[in-house]
Amino acid sequence: MFGANASHEWAVATAIVVACVLVLFVIAVPFASIVTWVERRVWARIQSRVGPNRVGPNGFLQWLADGIKHVCKEDVIPDEADAPLFKFAPYLVVLAFILPWAVMPFSSELILADLNIGILYMTAITALTVVGVLMAGWSSNNKWSLIGGIRSAAQIISYEIPAGLSIFPVVLMTGTLSMQGLIRAQAWEPYHWFIFANPFCFAAAIILFVSSLAENNRTPFDLPEAESELVAGFATEYSSMRYLFFFMAEWGNMFIAAAIIVTLYLGGWQVPHLGFNLAVINLLQFISFLVKVLVLVFVSMWIRGTLPRVRIDQMMSICWKYFVPLGFINMIGTAIWVAFFPHGNRLMAMVMFALGIAIVAAFGWRVAYFTRRSRMELYFHPTI
Amino acid sequence: MTLNMGPQHPSTHGVLRFVIKADGEVMREAIPDVGYLHRSIEKIAEKVGYHGFMPYTDRVDYVCAMFTNQGWAMACEKLAAIEVPRRGEYCRLIAAEFNRLASHLLTVGLMGMDIGAMTPFLHALREREMINDLIEELCGARLTFNYMRIGGVAWDLPPGWREKALAYLDHLDPILDEFNALFSYNKICVQRLANVAAISAKEAIDYNLVGPNLRASGVKWDVRKDIPYSVYSDFDFEIPIGSGEWGTIGDAMDRYMMRIREMVQSSRILRQALTRMPEGPVLAKVVRNFRPPAGECQIRVESARGDQGWYVVSDGSSYPWRVRVRTGSFAAMGIIQKLSKGLMIADLVVLIASLDVIAPEIDR
Numbered sequence: 001m002f003g004a005n006a007s008h009e010w011a012v013a014t015a016i017v018v019a020c021v022l023v024l025f026v027i028a029v030p031f032a033s034i035v036t037w038v039e040r041r042v043w044a045r046i047q048s049r050v051g052p053n054r055v056g057p058n059g060f061l062q063w064l065a066d067g068i069k070h071v072c073k074e075d076v077i078p079d080e081a082d083a084p085l086f087k088f089a090p091y092l093v094v095l096a097f098i099l100p101w102a103v104m105p106f107s108s109e110l111i112l113a114d115l116n117i118g119i120l121y122m123t124a125i126t127a128l129t130v131v132g133v134l135m136a137g138w139s140s141n142n143k144w145s146l147i148g149g150i151r152s153a154a155q156i157i158s159y160e161i162p163a164g165l166s167i168f169p170v171v172l173m174t175g176t177l178s179m180q181g182l183i184r185a186q187a188w189e190p191y192h193w194f195i196f197a198n199p200f201c202f203a204a205a206i207i208l209f210v211s212s213l214a215e216n217n218r219t220p221f222d223l224p225e226a227e228s229e230l231v232a233g234f235a236t237e238y239s240s241m242r243y244l245f246f247f248m249a250e251w252g253n254m255f256i257a258a259a260i261i262v263t264l265y266l267g268g269w270q271v272p273h274l275g276f277n278l279a280v281i282n283l284l285q286f287i288s289f290l291v292k293v294l295v296l297v298f299v300s301m302w303i304r305g306t307l308p309r310v311r312i313d314q315m316m317s318i319c320w321k322y323f324v325p326l327g328f329i330n331m332i333g334t335a336i337w338v339a340f341f342p343h344g345n346r347l348m349a350m351v352m353f354a355l356g357i358a359i360v361a362a363f364g365w366r367v368a369y370f371t372r373r374s375r376m377e378l379y380f381h382p383t384i
Numbered sequence: 385m386t387l388n389m390g391p392q393h394p395s396t397h398g399v400l401r402f403v404i405k406a407d408g409e410v411m412r413e414a415i416p417d418v419g420y421l422h423r424s425i426e427k428i429a430e431k432v433g434y435h436g437f438m439p440y441t442d443r444v445d446y447v448c449a450m451f452t453n454q455g456w457a458m459a460c461e462k463l464a465a466i467e468v469p470r471r472g473e474y475c476r477l478i479a480a481e482f483n484r485l486a487s488h489l490l491t492v493g494l495m496g497m498d499i500g501a502m503t504p505f506l507h508a509l510r511e512r513e514m515i516n517d518l519i520e521e522l523c524g525a526r527l528t529f530n531y532m533r534i535g536g537v538a539w540d541l542p543p544g545w546r547e548k549a550l551a552y553l554d555h556l557d558p559i560l561d562e563f564n565a566l567f568s569y570n571k572i573c574v575q576r577l578a579n580v581a582a583i584s585a586k587e588a589i590d591y592n593l594v595g596p597n598l599r600a601s602g603v604k605w606d607v608r609k610d611i612p613y614s615v616y617s618d619f620d621f622e623i624p625i626g627s628g629e630w631g632t633i634g635d636a637m638d639r640y641m642m643r644i645r646e647m648v649q650s651s652r653i654l655r656q657a658l659t660r661m662p663e664g665p666v667l668a669k670v671v672r673n674f675r676p677p678a679g680e681c682q683i684r685v686e687s688a689r690g691d692q693g694w695y696v697v698s699d700g701s702s703y704p705w706r707v708r709v710r711t712g713s714f715a716a717m718g719i720i721q722k723l724s725k726g727l728m729i730a731d732l733v734v735l736i737a738s739l740d741v742i743a744p745e746i747d748r
Contacts, residue, residue, distance in 0.1 A: 047503045047506040147409070305502070306503060312728065
């Protein structure tokens with residue numbers, strides 16, 4: 001029935017779907033878990049501890065041990081809890097973490113579905129987390145959980161606005177919502193990335209990063225699960241695998257948030273045009289994408305290891321008094337910019353690129369300075 | 385909404401309980417409920433005798449047990465008019481000041497943890513571990529020291545200890561700067577602590593606050609300077625008071641910074657004490673069946689948590705007739721109900737941490 005050409009196309013399409021599903025299940029779920037190990041090691045280094053180092057080489061299999069432990073534990077559902085909602089909430093949170101991977105642009109070919117509303121779908125689906133968290137907080141029938149859930153709802157909904165406004169500038173410049181379209185509008189050279197396109201985009205990228213920290217309940221915005229105030233926030237009553245689901249989703253969402261920023265502002269999977277065959281190029285693109293995302297994930301771990309938590313009213317005022325107006329300014333500014341320079345301004349891109357390099361260099365120098373200064377010099381060997 | 389915070393809650397520093405009447409995130413009132421860690425330590429004193437009570441004093445405040453040791457020893461010495469050898473006093477002072485450093489390091493670290501930053505806590509504990517190592521060499525214990533005896537201290541400084549201690553002080557001073565750079569002057573930290581739960585000088589005196597909490601409100605009162613005991617009058621040090629440079633005088637930030645500044649002063653005292661150490665015995669001759677003459681005495685010690693009072697009544701037998709310990713944490717608990725009106729739940733955690741209450745010291 002099918003011609004030779006058609007069957008070839010079918011084979012390619014099937015191969016892509018299979019590869020994507022494999023990537024999803026080989027990368028998405030374990031990634032969220034492995035990132036816990038990375039985070040614990042990074043965090044331990046920051047805090048001058050050792051961190052998990054017993055299970056596997058350098059404790060690499062710690063996540064597996066933790067997972068097995070959690071599965072084996074008793075799943076406690078409080079007597080007074082609203083059982084159906086209580087049971088369902090973690091799945092909703094995990095759903096909100098699994099679905100965005102469908103439009104995750106790993107490389108030019110490796111994408112499950114290049115929706116023409118990709119980025120919109122991404123923001124809409126990740127916001128689903130709030131329903132799960134609120135459900136968990138309400139159904140636990142615990143006041144601390146409820147406060148955690150309400151805080152989370154307030155926080156995620158508020159920060160959706162600056163995050164959404166920070167996506168607009170890029171959409172204005174490219175005129176597309178598709179993840180692949182956004183990446184194809186950039187190039188591998190950093191000065192072709194949208195973060196350096198104009199000053200408004202630069203500000204928007206930073207706002208997007210901070211907002212994504214808030215949306216994922218990361219420090220300094222980890223109020224919904226503030227362990228010193230709310231015990232464990234919305235997850236107080238959860239145990240066993242359901243508890244694990246919340247945290248897997250949290251760590252997985254870090255990847256997704258970083259992927260959104262990389263796609264929009266940091267050139268996505270773009271690599272130099274080298275004459276390799278399709279598979280090699282795709283592999284290189286995949287690595288390029290992953291490295292960029294992991295750098296952002298590392299930065300968010302670093303922030304978690306450094307900063308205290310803000311108070312709820314401060315968090316709200318950061319969002320509504322600073323980020324939302326700034327987001328609007330960025331949007332309008334970019335609109336005007338696009339009207340004047342429909343194809344971008346090469347000079348400004350270069351200037352912004354130089355500025356970006358200068359900021360990173362100054363920051364790196366400061367970090368190196370403090371690392372040198374803060375080296376521990378003294379160790380008493382206890383004699384008794 | 386009535387919230388029950390504690391007795392098992394991560395930020396209540398042991399077993400405290402607060403009944404919080406809250407309107408959303410804002411508290412109408414937080415009523416402290418003390419008594420969860422009452423172990424009748426004062427009553428035990430009446431049954432175990434003067435020497436035997438020394439290990440129990442460690443448990444009055446396990447974070448700075450040297451001061452409770454010292455308070456009890458000084459009370460007994462005052463009752464029986466025992467003269468402590470000069471080197472013994474120096475050993476006491478050095479151990480106590482190191483203990484003050486350890487206690488304040490824990491406090492500033494816990495402040496970090498309570499506002500959500502783990503790293504300052506672990507960095508502070510890393511430094512505290514070294515003090516624990518030093519004290520372990522000194523007396524064999526890391527938490528409940530039982531180092532002092534009636535009439536002096538149990539052991540002299542071990543050989544080489546002085547050099548180690550001085551090396552540690554050289555190490556600590558830059559670490560405090562680093563700690564400030566990491567945490568104290570962090571924008572979020574200042575925003576969280578400044579202007580939170582400010583206590584005026586009058587309020588602080590009315591509510592009987594002592595120690596760093598009182599000094600943070602601008603009242604210059606320190607037992608080490610004003611009623612000098614032991615050999616504190618030999619040394620040159622300053623009493624830092626709250627300046628309100630980040631917000632109002634006596635706010636949580638002032639109380640927090642008070643601990644950092646006191647660590648600098650403790651380090652100063654320790655340097656002087658370690659270099660000027662006299663020779664001689666460390667323990668006076670005290671009979672084993674210690675029977676002070678009938679009478680009563682009141683002793684004041686400046687512990688890490690403030691003016692600690694020891695009131696001992698002797699009836700001439702080998703058991704004290706009555707012992708009473710007056711501790712700073714209990715007084716600090718009293719003011720929480722007043723300050724908590726209009727604060728947020730997150731601020732209550734800051735307030736508890738900044739008042740530096742230690743649960744066993746509240747109840748004894």
